[in-house]
Amino acid sequence: MTPEEFRRHGHAAIDWIADYYSRLESFPVLSQVKPGEIRAALPAEPPERGEPFEDVLRDLDEVIMPGITHWQHPSFFAFFPSNTSGPAILGDLLASGLGVQGMIWATSPAATELETHVLDWFARLLGLPTAFRSDGPGGGVIQHSASDAALVAVLAALHRASGGRTEREGVAAGRFAVYTSAQTHSSVEKACRVAGLGSDALRKLSTDAEHAARPEHLRELIEADVAAGITPALVVASIGATGTGAIDPVRELAAIAHEHGAWAHVDGAWAGVAAVCPEFAWLTDGLELVDSFATNPHKWLLTNFDCDTFWVADRSALVGALSILPEYLRNAATESGAVIDYRDWHVQLGRRFRALKLWAVLRWYGAEGLREHIRGHVALAQQFASWVAADERFELLAPHRLALVTFHLRAGDDATRALMDRVNDSGQAYLTHTSVNGQFALRMAIGSPQTQARHVRAAWEALAAGAGGAA
Ligand code: PLP
Numbered sequence: 001m002t003p004e005e006f007r008r009h010g011h012a013a014i015d016w017i018a019d020y021y022s023r024l025e026s027f028p029v030l031s032q033v034k035p036g037e038i039r040a041a042l043p044a045e046p047p048e049r050g051e052p053f054e055d056v057l058r059d060l061d062e063v064i065m066p067g068i069t070h071w072q073h074p075s076f077f078a079f080f081p082s083n084t085s086g087p088a089i090l091g092d093l094l095a096s097g098l099g100v101q102g103m104i105w106a107t108s109p110a111a112t113e114l115e116t117h118v119l120d121w122f123a124r125l126l127g128l129p130t131a132f133r134s135d136g137p138g139g140g141v142i143q144h145s146a147s148d149a150a151l152v153a154v155l156a157a158l159h160r161a162s163g164g165r166t167e168r169e170g171v172a173a174g175r176f177a178v179y180t181s182a183q184t185h186s187s188v189e190k191a192c193r194v195a196g197l198g199s200d201a202l203r204k205l206s207t208d209a210e211h212a213a214r215p216e217h218l219r220e221l222i223e224a225d226v227a228a229g230i231t232p233a234l235v236v237a238s239i240g241a242t243g244t245g246a247i248d249p250v251r252e253l254a255a256i257a258h259e260h261g262a263w264a265h266v267d268g269a270w271a272g273v274a275a276v277c278p279e280f281a282w283l284t285d286g287l288e289l290v291d292s293f294a295t296n297p298h299k300w301l302l303t304n305f306d307c308d309t310f311w312v313a314d315r316s317a318l319v320g321a322l323s324i325l326p327e328y329l330r331n332a333a334t335e336s337g338a339v340i341d342y343r344d345w346h347v348q349l350g351r352r353f354r355a356l357k358l359w360a361v362l363r364w365y366g367a368e369g370l371r372e373h374i375r376g377h378v379a380l381a382q383q384f385a386s387w388v389a390a391d392e393r394f395e396l397l398a399p400h401r402l403a404l405v406t407f408h409l410r411a412g413d414d415a416t417r418a419l420m421d422r423v424n425d426s427g428q429a430y431l432t433h434t435s436v437n438g439q440f441a442l443r444m445a446i447g448s449p450q451t452q453a454r455h456v457r458a459a460w461e462a463l464a465a466g467a468g469g470a471a
Pocket residue numbers: 080144145146147148185187238240241242267268269270296308
């Protein structure tokens with residue numbers, strides 16, 4: 001593709017995306033295809049000769065689109081809605097155009113320095129402790145996802161707990177333990193598996209009436225492990241747990257972790273970004289006591305996947321756990337010690353220039369625009385929760401401080417599941433479920449940049465109508 005051909009097809013692709021935004025509401029939210037239907041419409045053999053890009057765009061419409069669930073649809077209330085925006089897409093496109101591999105400073109100084117700078121900006125916007133900024137021993141980096149953040153937190157924690165021995169010797173079964181609440185995302189258990197600790201190393205903390213981890217239980221579990229000769233390596237607290245939005249008492253959990261020399265990590269994948277609003281500054285309470293913190297602009301801050309922002313208060317354990325310097329990566333800048341090489345801050349070596357899209361988002365919206373985005377969703381969720389609370393057929397199952405409302409039908413699990421299926425099958429809205437105290441619960445996650453009051457009202461009307469006389 002020559003530059004001129006690229007210009008022509010590029011314009012067509014951008015037009016396609018712009019048109020997609022204008023017609024988004026005309027699609028059913030949830031794809032209606034059956035398993036295998038999309039593959040059956042694709043040729044069995046790859047093309048022998050090149051094809052025009054127009055044909056790719058045509059097949060996108062005809063073959064691919066029926067199999068798309070519209071994550072940006074204003075009535076997408078499942079999981080956590082996708083947070084793409086124009087400036088993020090354009091920033092990402094520019095990064096693709098540059099094709100930079102920013103694995104070490106020397107391979108593209110701007111890729112590293114912009115990322116460091118944007119993460120410092122973002123730390124300021126969220127009111128994070130100054131220890132997380134790059135001008136001291138700490139600093140921030142963009143990870144693919146909160147799951148990667150959890151994994152590197154486990155690895156840094158093991159490095160510290162073992163005095164640097166786990167990198168050479170591996171992890172002996174039954175030597176280290178990790179603690180987190182039953183509400184915490186499954187990515188923490190997966191991180192334990194990937195790190196070689198195994199799921200058995202994970203201790204689940206019991207929760208209180210608001211689904212937050214109980215610090216007394218953490219203390220009991222740690223003391224029992226220490227008595228049995230097991231080293232507490234890591235405590236993971238959640239702010240904004242996936243199922244219920246639970247907020248753990250970070251300050252108390254981190255203090256107990258540190259009494260026992262364990263690393264404290266906070267997973268704020270979804271909710272953490274809300275701290276851009278001063279009224280949600282309480283979300284960052286206690287972070288000055290923790291070792292690492294992650295939040296995903298791709299979950300609720302207008303930035304397309306993937307973009308997890310991850311900070312450490314002291315990067316030495318992270319770099320100690322992950323740094324291996326083969327001859328072919330040696331260079332004067334690295335040896336001077338004056339630069340950051342982000343390859344030492346995550347699992348993979350190569351890395352895309354993702355800071356460009358976050359930079360574009362922060363500059364386009366400014367702090368005011370970001371706050372407006374969060375506040376709009378929180379207000380809509382509060383309105384939705386008030387309708388649920390006022391209808392005696394329904395019951396709220398968790399506090400709803402932000403934009404996630406967890407609820408069910410008092411008539412029970414079967415009725416709640418049937419209601420969800422009815423609404424989802426209609427294509428008008430898409431909600432997913434969780435389990436709260438063993439009960440089947442619906443989650444209304446409001447977060448699409450496209451969602452307006454009328455969409456939330458329509459979803460409520462569909463739920464209320466579908467609930468019939470359930471009591
Ligand atoms: N943590 C929380 C609280 C989440 O809600 C999620 C996903 O929904 C994750 C972690 C995993 O996120 P990611 O897809 O960025 O790995």
